[in-house]
Amino acid sequence: MTKILEVNNLQVDFHTYAGTVHAIRNVSFDLAKGETLAIVGESGSGKSVTLRTIMGLLAKNGKVTNGEILFNGKDILKKSERELNAMRGNDISMIFQDPMTSLDPTMPIGKQVAEVLRIHGDVSKKAAMDEAARVLELVGINGAKERLKDYPHQFSGGQRQRIVIAIAIINNPQILIADEPTTALDVTIQAQILELLKELQTKIDTSIIFITHDLGVVAGIADRVAVMYAGKIIEYGTVDEIFYNAQHPYTWGLLESMPTLETNSARLHAIPGTPPSLLNPPKGDAFAARNAYALQIDTEQQPPFFKVSDTHYAATWLLHPDAPKVELPPEIARRRKIWQKMNPTTSKEAE
Amino acid sequence: MAKYIFKRICYLILTLIIIASLTFFLMKLMPGTPFNNPKIPASQLAALKKANGLDKPVYVQYLKYMLGVLHGDFGTSYQFAGQSVSHLIASRVAPSLQIGAQAMVVGTLLGILLGALAAIRANTWVDSVATIFAILGRSIPNFVFAALLQYYLAFKYHIFPIALWNGFSSSMLPTIALAMAPLAQTARFMRTEMVDVLNSDYIELARSKGESEWQVVAKHALRNSLIPVVTIIGPMAVDLMVGSLVVENIFAIPGIGEQFVRSILTNDYPTIMGLTMMYSVMLVVVLLLSDILYGIIDPRIRLQGGSN
Numbered sequence: 001m002t003k004i005l006e007v008n009n010l011q012v013d014f015h016t017y018a019g020t021v022h023a024i025r026n027v028s029f030d031l032a033k034g035e036t037l038a039i040v041g042e043s044g045s046g047k048s049v050t051l052r053t054i055m056g057l058l059a060k061n062g063k064v065t066n067g068e069i070l071f072n073g074k075d076i077l078k079k080s081e082r083e084l085n086a087m088r089g090n091d092i093s094m095i096f097q098d099p100m101t102s103l104d105p106t107m108p109i110g111k112q113v114a115e116v117l118r119i120h121g122d123v124s125k126k127a128a129m130d131e132a133a134r135v136l137e138l139v140g141i142n143g144a145k146e147r148l149k150d151y152p153h154q155f156s157g158g159q160r161q162r163i164v165i166a167i168a169i170i171n172n173p174q175i176l177i178a179d180e181p182t183t184a185l186d187v188t189i190q191a192q193i194l195e196l197l198k199e200l201q202t203k204i205d206t207s208i209i210f211i212t213h214d215l216g217v218v219a220g221i222a223d224r225v226a227v228m229y230a231g232k233i234i235e236y237g238t239v240d241e242i243f244y245n246a247q248h249p250y251t252w253g254l255l256e257s258m259p260t261l262e263t264n265s266a267r268l269h270a271i272p273g274t275p276p277s278l279l280n281p282p283k284g285d286a287f288a289a290r291n292a293y294a295l296q297i298d299t300e301q302q303p304p305f306f307k308v309s310d311t312h313y314a315a316t317w318l319l320h321p322d323a324p325k326v327e328l329p330p331e332i333a334r335r336r337k338i339w340q341k342m343n344p345t346t347s348k349e350a351e
Numbered sequence: 352m353a354k355y356i357f358k359r360i361c362y363l364i365l366t367l368i369i370i371a372s373l374t375f376f377l378m379k380l381m382p383g384t385p386f387n388n389p390k391i392p393a394s395q396l397a398a399l400k401k402a403n404g405l406d407k408p409v410y411v412q413y414l415k416y417m418l419g420v421l422h423g424d425f426g427t428s429y430q431f432a433g434q435s436v437s438h439l440i441a442s443r444v445a446p447s448l449q450i451g452a453q454a455m456v457v458g459t460l461l462g463i464l465l466g467a468l469a470a471i472r473a474n475t476w477v478d479s480v481a482t483i484f485a486i487l488g489r490s491i492p493n494f495v496f497a498a499l500l501q502y503y504l505a506f507k508y509h510i511f512p513i514a515l516w517n518g519f520s521s522s523m524l525p526t527i528a529l530a531m532a533p534l535a536q537t538a539r540f541m542r543t544e545m546v547d548v549l550n551s552d553y554i555e556l557a558r559s560k561g562e563s564e565w566q567v568v569a570k571h572a573l574r575n576s577l578i579p580v581v582t583i584i585g586p587m588a589v590d591l592m593v594g595s596l597v598v599e600n601i602f603a604i605p606g607i608g609e610q611f612v613r614s615i616l617t618n619d620y621p622t623i624m625g626l627t628m629m630y631s632v633m634l635v636v637v638l639l640l641s642d643i644l645y646g647i648i649d650p651r652i653r654l655q656g657g658s659n
Contacts, residue, residue: 057558081563089561096559102552104571106578106650115570116560151650167560 010067041228099160110148158189230286237312244339247314426621447606458533466541488535497528
């Protein structure tokens with residue numbers, strides 16, 4: 001598989017009145033052609049900042065202090081503003097979280113979609129409008145040709161997200177970045193939008209980076225998952241590896257807090273405590289303070305990535321050969337059993 | 352839209368009738384008569400009053416006046432015997448309207464530009480300079496500007512005529528003096544609004560489309576920031592009409608402001624009424640226009656208006 005995007009040792013700081021916030025702390029991941037990578041984590045874990053850095057859309061007080069972002073082998077961080085403009089909306093485009101606010105309220109939607117074509121190519125107004133109508137129809141706006149002159153407020157939330165998606169895909173981008181595209185929608189519409197994204201991915205042959213805090217969404221759409229916490233990726237692997245053979249206690253916490261059909265207790269599980277301040281990130285594992293399985297070393301030294309399989313890595317001292325064996329939470333133990341059934345040969349090593 | 356405008360015009364006429372009535376009765380409460388010269392003997396005064404219909408009860412005078420207005424007759428001035436009020440106003444209104452309109456256009460356009468610039472370069476020196484400018488423009492009264500402009504640009508450096516009303520060049524200084532306040536106010540409004548707009552999701556989407564910063568501003572940010580700015584244009588226009596009074600005096604412009612003051616001092620009832628009505632008409636028309644402009648800029652309002 002060819003790697004279309006490689007993020008290496010990325011560090012991003014924000015300068016605020018309170019001090020320097022270390023929002024992204026040494027993040028590395030890659031994305032293969034046609035693949036869907038989900039980045040999961042709670043609010044403030046650095047998911048959105050990572051994506052905005054890739055788009056070159058960091059806020060003015062944000063600064064990349066280290067690392068590289070290779071897109072088809074070329075470092076995005078070294079591109080000029082002009083080169084970035086040529087890339088945005090053409091090679092890499094983005095779908096936003098809240099469709100109610102992400103369209104310009106004073107511009108007809110046809111123009112908003114056609115605009116992207118005219119920015120990146122020498123297209124006549126008429127041709128751009130025709131193409132806009134075609135793509136809007138493709139994303140499921142019925143009678144798009146008659147609705148080109150309509151304004152965003154004349155569409156429902158789900159329809160608006162379809163329009164935003166049309167804007168993102170009209171130039172057949174190589175990478176589609178989706179920043180929680182279903183969070184602001186109700187559940188039935190969520191499913192439709194996810195279905196649409198999957199359908200479009202095969203049609204235009206694009207890779208997708210999908211940010212979410214909803215593991216249920218991840219299961220439906222992603223090939224691989226990266227879990228972020230406090231500005232770091234703490235575990236990554238294929239969907240099955242993360243769902244059934246998770247190694248990091250934080251991933252356990254996320255999985256436990258996701259209600260499933262098997263959940264029969266009256267209360268939902270929650271991870272206790274709050275994420276650490278990134279003004280002064282903790283010396284050791286950032287999750288240690290909230291971690292029931294924390295070891296002495298977790299507070300002193302950051303865990304390196306331990307290899308679980310060729311595709312699965314986790315940064316937790318629990319994987320160190322000298323670490324004591326812990327008893328898994330019931331939900332995780334249940335998932336491990338499913339994992340053992342799925343992989344009867346490799347499961348011994350994973351233990 | 353047509354229905355909405357028709358409805359607004361009906362309200363507008365009602366508003367004008369109420370203003371006319373209130374002004375009429377308040378005016379009659381003022382002490383004295385139009386014939387305040389103590390040398391006029393009592394018998395002659397009574398005759399004068401009778402000739403002008405001032406001996407009749409106030410409500411009769413009121414009905415007579417309103418009927419006259421319906422027929423386009425605003426009466427004749429007492430100060431300038433025999434001159435009809437409509438003619439008097441018409442001959443005086445042109446200079447006032449001209450500098451008022453010029454100040455309005457110059458002030459709002461420059462204000463929008465300055466505010467937008469401050470927002471795009473928020474928290475830099477450009478922003479600070481614009482803010483200082485806006486605070487000065489807002490807090491220093493226009494007659495101070497008028498005097499300063501007159502002293503430096505006319506008296507010292509002879510760039511513009513010092514006073515009087517001789518063609519376009521003599522309208523420049525009063526226009527600048529009058530434009531300062533609307534300029535400052537528009538700039539402040541525009542900056543606040545545009546900083547918000549530039550941080551909104553649809554601007555980020557526009558950037559993610561690959562638009563350059565200037566494209567983002569020109570195509571998306573400007574229009575959306577203008578929506579609230581339009582709402583203050585109405586009240587600002589009113590400020591200008593009233594404010595021009597002092598400035599007209601400083602530059603010795605034969606405008607309507609001076610006329611207004613003199614007509615009140617002399618109890619020139621028909622002229623007071625005529626001028627009040629003219630100001631009122633201008634005000635309500637400006638408000639209506641700014642509402643229509645609002646609808647043109649913001650499609651969401653346009654639709655609501657149509658369904659009303």
